[in-house]
Amino acid sequence: xxxxxxxxxxxxxxxxxxxxxxxxxxxxxxxxxxxxxxxxxxxxxxxxxxxxxxxxxxxxxxxxxxxxxxxxxxxxxxxxxxxxxxxxxxxxxxxxxxxxxxxxxxxxxxxxxxxxxxxxxxxxxxxxxxxxxxxxxxxxxxxxxxxxxxxxxxxxxxxxxxxxxxxxxxxxxxxxxxxxxxxxxxxxxxxxxxxxxxxxxxxxxxxxxxxxxxxxxxxxxxxxxxxxxxxxxxxxxxxxxxxxxxxxxxxxxxxxxxxxxxxxxxxxxxxxxxxxxxxxxxxxxxxxxxxxxxxxxxxxxxxxxxxxxxxxxxxxxxxxxxxxxxxxxxxxxxxxxxxxxxxxxxxxxxxxxxxxxxxxxxxxxxxxxxxxxxxxxxxxxxxxxxxxxxxxxxxxxxxxxxxxxxxxxxxxxxxxxxxxxxxxxxxxxxxxxxxxxxxxxxxxxxxxxxxxxxxxxxxxxxxxxxxxxxxxxxxxxxxxxxxxx
Amino acid sequence: xxxxxxxxxxxxxxxxxxxxxxxxxxxxxxxxxxxxxxxxxxxxxxxxxxxxxxxxxxxxxxxxxxxxxxxxxxxxxxxxxxxxxxxxxxxxxxxxxxxxxxxxxxxxxxxxxxxxxxxxxxxxxxxxxxxxxxxxxxxxxxxxxxxxxxxxxxxxxxxxxxxxxxxxxxxxxxxxxxxxxxxxxxxxxxxxxxxxxxxxxxxxxxxxxxxxxxxxxxxxxxxxxxxxxxxxxxxxxxxxxxxxxxxxxxxxxxxxxxxxxxxxxxxxxxxxxxxxxxxxxxxxxxxxxxxxxxxxxxxxxxxxxxxxxxxxxxxxxxxxxxxxxxxxxxxxxxxxxxxxxxxxxxxxxxxxxxxxxxxxxxxxxxxxxxxxxxxxxxxxxxxxxxxxxxxxxxxxxxxxxxxxxxxxxxxxxxxxxxxxxxxxxxxxxxxxxxxxxxxxxxxxxxxxxxxxxxxxxxxxxxxxxxxxxxxxxxxxxxxxxxxxx
Numbered sequence: 001x002x003x004x005x006x007x008x009x010x011x012x013x014x015x016x017x018x019x020x021x022x023x024x025x026x027x028x029x030x031x032x033x034x035x036x037x038x039x040x041x042x043x044x045x046x047x048x049x050x051x052x053x054x055x056x057x058x059x060x061x062x063x064x065x066x067x068x069x070x071x072x073x074x075x076x077x078x079x080x081x082x083x084x085x086x087x088x089x090x091x092x093x094x095x096x097x098x099x100x101x102x103x104x105x106x107x108x109x110x111x112x113x114x115x116x117x118x119x120x121x122x123x124x125x126x127x128x129x130x131x132x133x134x135x136x137x138x139x140x141x142x143x144x145x146x147x148x149x150x151x152x153x154x155x156x157x158x159x160x161x162x163x164x165x166x167x168x169x170x171x172x173x174x175x176x177x178x179x180x181x182x183x184x185x186x187x188x189x190x191x192x193x194x195x196x197x198x199x200x201x202x203x204x205x206x207x208x209x210x211x212x213x214x215x216x217x218x219x220x221x222x223x224x225x226x227x228x229x230x231x232x233x234x235x236x237x238x239x240x241x242x243x244x245x246x247x248x249x250x251x252x253x254x255x256x257x258x259x260x261x262x263x264x265x266x267x268x269x270x271x272x273x274x275x276x277x278x279x280x281x282x283x284x285x286x287x288x289x290x291x292x293x294x295x296x297x298x299x300x301x302x303x304x305x306x307x308x309x310x311x312x313x314x315x316x317x318x319x320x321x322x323x324x325x326x327x328x329x330x331x332x333x334x335x336x337x338x339x340x341x342x343x344x345x346x347x348x349x350x351x352x353x354x355x356x357x358x359x360x361x362x363x364x365x366x367x368x369x370x371x372x373x374x375x376x377x378x379x380x381x382x383x384x385x386x387x388x389x390x391x392x393x394x395x396x397x398x399x400x401x402x403x404x405x406x407x408x409x410x411x412x413x414x415x416x417x418x419x420x421x422x423x424x425x426x427x428x429x430x431x432x433x434x435x436x437x438x439x440x441x442x443x444x445x446x447x448x449x450x451x452x453x454x455x456x457x458x459x460x461x462x463x464x465x466x467x468x469x470x471x472x473x474x475x476x477x478x479x480x481x482x483x484x485x
Numbered sequence: 486x487x488x489x490x491x492x493x494x495x496x497x498x499x500x501x502x503x504x505x506x507x508x509x510x511x512x513x514x515x516x517x518x519x520x521x522x523x524x525x526x527x528x529x530x531x532x533x534x535x536x537x538x539x540x541x542x543x544x545x546x547x548x549x550x551x552x553x554x555x556x557x558x559x560x561x562x563x564x565x566x567x568x569x570x571x572x573x574x575x576x577x578x579x580x581x582x583x584x585x586x587x588x589x590x591x592x593x594x595x596x597x598x599x600x601x602x603x604x605x606x607x608x609x610x611x612x613x614x615x616x617x618x619x620x621x622x623x624x625x626x627x628x629x630x631x632x633x634x635x636x637x638x639x640x641x642x643x644x645x646x647x648x649x650x651x652x653x654x655x656x657x658x659x660x661x662x663x664x665x666x667x668x669x670x671x672x673x674x675x676x677x678x679x680x681x682x683x684x685x686x687x688x689x690x691x692x693x694x695x696x697x698x699x700x701x702x703x704x705x706x707x708x709x710x711x712x713x714x715x716x717x718x719x720x721x722x723x724x725x726x727x728x729x730x731x732x733x734x735x736x737x738x739x740x741x742x743x744x745x746x747x748x749x750x751x752x753x754x755x756x757x758x759x760x761x762x763x764x765x766x767x768x769x770x771x772x773x774x775x776x777x778x779x780x781x782x783x784x785x786x787x788x789x790x791x792x793x794x795x796x797x798x799x800x801x802x803x804x805x806x807x808x809x810x811x812x813x814x815x816x817x818x819x820x821x822x823x824x825x826x827x828x829x830x831x832x833x834x835x836x837x838x839x840x841x842x843x844x845x846x847x848x849x850x851x852x853x854x855x856x857x858x859x860x861x862x863x864x865x866x867x868x869x870x871x872x873x874x875x876x877x878x879x880x881x882x883x884x885x886x887x888x889x890x891x892x893x894x895x896x897x898x899x900x901x902x903x904x905x906x907x908x909x910x911x912x913x914x915x916x917x918x919x920x921x922x923x924x925x926x927x928x929x930x931x932x933x934x935x936x937x938x939x940x941x942x943x944x945x946x947x948x949x950x951x952x953x954x955x956x957x958x959x960x961x962x963x964x965x966x967x968x969x970x
Contacts, residue, residue, distance in 0.1 A: 007741045008710070008711075008737075008741040008742055008743050008777075008778050009647075009648070009710075009743060009778055009805055009806075009809050010806070010809070011806070011808050011809060011812075013650075013710075014647050014648065014650075014809060014812060015646060015647055015648065015649060015650050015673075016650060017646075018646060018647055018812050018815075018816055019812065021815065021816065021819070023815055023816075023818055023819045025818070027815075057601070059600050059601045060600075061595070061597035061598075061599040061600040062594060062595075062597055062600035062601065064595055064597075065597075067597075067599050069567075072564055072565040072567075073565060075564040075565065076561040076562075076564040076565035076568065077561075079557055079560040079561040079564055079826075080557040080558060080560065080561035082554075083561065083577065086577055088573040088576070088577060089577075091573070092568065092571055092573060092574075109547060110546070110547075110549055112546035112547055112549075112550075112552075112794075113546075113794055114546040114552045114790075114791060114792040114793065114794050114795055115544050115545075115546040115547035115793055115794050116542070116544045116547065116786075116793040116794055117794060150635050150796065150824060151820075151821065153819070153820050153821060154820070161500060161502075161503060161672065162494075162499050162500055162503055163494065163499065163500065164500060165498075165499075165500050165501060180819060183819045184819070187646065187816070187819070188500075225493070225494075225498075226493075252493075256492045256493040257493055258493050258494060292493075293493050293494055301601075305599075306599060307599040308599065308600055308601040308821070309597075309598055309599050309600050309601055309602060309822065309824065309825035310599055310824060310825065310826070311635065311821075311822075311823070311824035311825075320494055321494075321495070321496070323496050324494050324495070324496060324499060327496075327499060327503050327504065330503075330506065330508055330512075331503055331506065331508075331672070333508055333510070334506070334508045334638070334665060334668045334669070334672070335636075335638050335639070336636065336638060336793070336796075337794065337796075338796070339635060339794065339795060339796035339824045339826065339827055340794035340795065340796075341564075341795070341824065341826045342824055
């Protein structure tokens with residue numbers, strides 16, 4: 001039967017958009033890492049390192065970050081409300097987690113958190129989230145504009161699906177970018193219109209570059225529908241200034257573009273003097289209301305909470321007509337609703353304990369401990385990277401990543417080509433097999449042709465950073481020596 | 486600014502596939518119901534009924550079905566593992582829920598259930614699920630073939646995305662059907678090739694009808710890629726016989742079709758003498774292995790557990806080449822992973838307490854109580870419907886729904902047209918406004934042109950069924966009298 005195997009579905013008969021889609025964050029490096037993990041378990045001592053150190057993806061709890069106690073108390077009580085009827089619960093749980101769980105459970109008829117909710121998410125939870133957004137921005141937010149999602153990802157797909165009619169529709173998207181955007185654009189049949197962040201200027205987003213790329217795309221007949229901005233940046237870590245954000249807002253309004261604002265790292269500000277401003281606040285402070293469409297994404301996967309596996313998040317959709325919103329609602333409804341635990345966690349993240357609450361001090365200590373440690377780790381890794389020969393790394397302002405440039409020799413580039421690898425993938429694979437440190441090649445995120453980078457997360461535990469720095473330095477020196485021109 | 490409003494996104498500039506997509510399960514009836522709920526709260530006594538009775542969607546816990554205690558114990562412990570360190574946990578939780586939670590937590594490095602998992606789901610949980618499938622079928626299952634999903638829905642989208650290249654690709658899909666299928670086919674740009682279930686023959690799936698519709702589609706140049714079978718049926722409730730399933734398997738093999746088997750109601754068998762057989766078991770018992778592609782969906786939303794809001798489920802993918810599977814994996818990876826609570830619950834559903842386990846007796850009593858009550862409710866509603874003038878309702882064999890046909894008078898059909906409604910939507914809206922009973926019109930699911938139906942879930946609590954039956958009977962009589970030709 002071999003030759004007839006799967007006649008129904010062959011590579012040549014699957015959707016070419018699926019074939020074309022690239023998503024290498026979980027690609028070759030990931031598969032290779034899984035094999036090495038296996039090898040370490042089955043043949044300990046067979047590799048030049050005894051553990052894999054994940055600087056690859058933003059997955060804090062996988063690297064030992066502890067979840068926020070209050071959040072998990074509330075989740076457990078909501079999962080199993082009969083705990084609330086037991087007297088020993090008063091000693092095992094904080095009083096405010098009990099009160100919060102009761103408030104939340106009262107939003108569910110019969111306290112049934114196992115029921116489908118409204119397609120946009122539980123109304124009472126959206127009210128809490130909208131109040132959290134309003135408190136953050138100083139401008140009103142409505143629960144009608146909130147769509148709760150399983151992480152930010154489905155929300156991005158919804159918007160691409162809505163906007164992209166054919167290859168003639170384009171989305172302005174940064175380079176480097178988080179590759180969800182290019183993957184989603186490809187899967188929905190549109191065109192990725194790249195704009196380059198200015199590495200020499202701290203990964204700045206220059207309006208002149210946006211204009212240039214927009215005009216270039218238009219001259220090719222592309223109808224540009226939206227601008228994606230990732231702030232704080234992934235993989236680049238820059239935090240936009242208020243003035244820059246105002247220019248971006250003006251640009252979108254003038255050019256009739258939807259602003260798609262990926263703001264999932266809004267709580268991850270690493271550098272002194274930097275501040276996150278939501279685009280919603282920028283828009284409203286400029287008087288932009290229902291005439292300029294804005295979609296803002298947030299997620300429970302990042303911040304100080306790092307609840308990636310819970311898959312929670314929201315999109316706040318403003319500036320769309322009611323008739324278009326009805327179609328967004330319809331498409332969201334096909335998927336019924338986001339998972340309720342994620343919905344609950346999203347409401348907690350947007351309304352954490354306040355001063356005076358029983359958990360406030362322990363909550364604040366957990367939060368600040370994580371955020372301060374992340375800032376120290378970022379600085380230590382940034383310094384370590386800048387100490388390497390031929391490596392330049394911009395200041396880590398925000399998010400969970402550094403994106404250093406490596407100046408590779410001609411000889412290294414040739415060796416990569418001979419191995420049929422991108423030069424930075426070649427470097428990352430060599431680093432992995434020599435040290436167990438996993439970083440992702442810049443080519444997975446996009447970069448100026450002829451430049452090479454890697455993305456390095458700041459998430460390994462703080463006590464491991466010195467060892468990472470020294471192993472990286474030793475590897476880098478030997479790599480540079482091996483391939484010196 | 487009114488006229489310029491949202492120039493960036495107007496109805497005429499959104500994706501026409503989104504415009505064309507229909508999903509009325511959460512459409513007009515749903516919106517109207519929400520308004521009535523509001524009215525009951527703000528003006529009690531203003532309507533001819535004092536509560537809404539949801540026979541519309543399959544959402545058991547929203548109608549008072551209690552979750553299975555063991556499952557929620559395990560979930561709470563996994564959400565908040567520090568409970569396991571407290572001595573009072575031994576008195577508040579069953580010993581096997583504690584043991585199970587420990588087993589599950591050991592699958593997560595650092596017990597971190599807040600981390601992203603492997604894109605297909607946690608390997609150890611997939612092993613448990615594969616073992617559950619093997620025990621169900623008597624044939625092996627591999628965790629490599631399991632993709633854990635947020636409910637069954639994303640899995641359906643993945644397959645449509647994979648298979649549909651253009652409108653020239655078609656999917657054979659039953660009429661009536663769960664409208665996720667037609668919506669997903671439309672969103673992914675393919676063609677819905679309908680085949681009609683034989684209502685006069687207990688909603689039988691006739692191979693002659695499949696052949697006829699396949700040939701008809703092929704004569705129009707449509708390349709038919711897959712056959713969707715929903716077993717037990719939604720909205721129709723039929724349970725296929727083993728012989729019929731073998732014929733379907735042969736048909737798919739002969740015609741090079743992927744079999745897309747929606748088996749989410751596999752635990753909802755309502756009629757004596759009926760039995761669920763998975764298509765995996767049918768395929769393997771016929772000797773079909775890697776030469777016939779099969780995708781089977783399951784979900785934690787249905788069964789006796791009804792955990793809709795937790796969004797858990799899996800697809801088991803067999804008979805695809807490795808190269809095609811790599812593309813499925815890639816597209817799944819773009820969405821990172823299914824939510825971990827849903828993953829855990831899926832493993833529990835596929836490996837519930839066994840005889841001898843501490844929770845077994847209470848678990849079995851909860852499960853059997855629900856399943857037996859559902860069977861009684863189905864029979865009572867089926868009888869009540871068959872007692873109505875001009876209504877015929879097939880026997881409820883499985884799933885959670887009845888799909889009676891209503892023979893409407895010419896006068897009623899004319900009145901519906903005058904109100905710009907489908908005749909069955911007109912009936913359902915009248916029923917809702919008179920009695921508070923929510924059913925969904927057959928036109929949302931598809932039906933033979935000129936016939937009218939509605940879908941009625943069997944989920945209202947058992948003590949409400951007599952009142953539902955009598956309110957329905959009184960409404961129906963007055964409706965028939967009002968529109969007698």
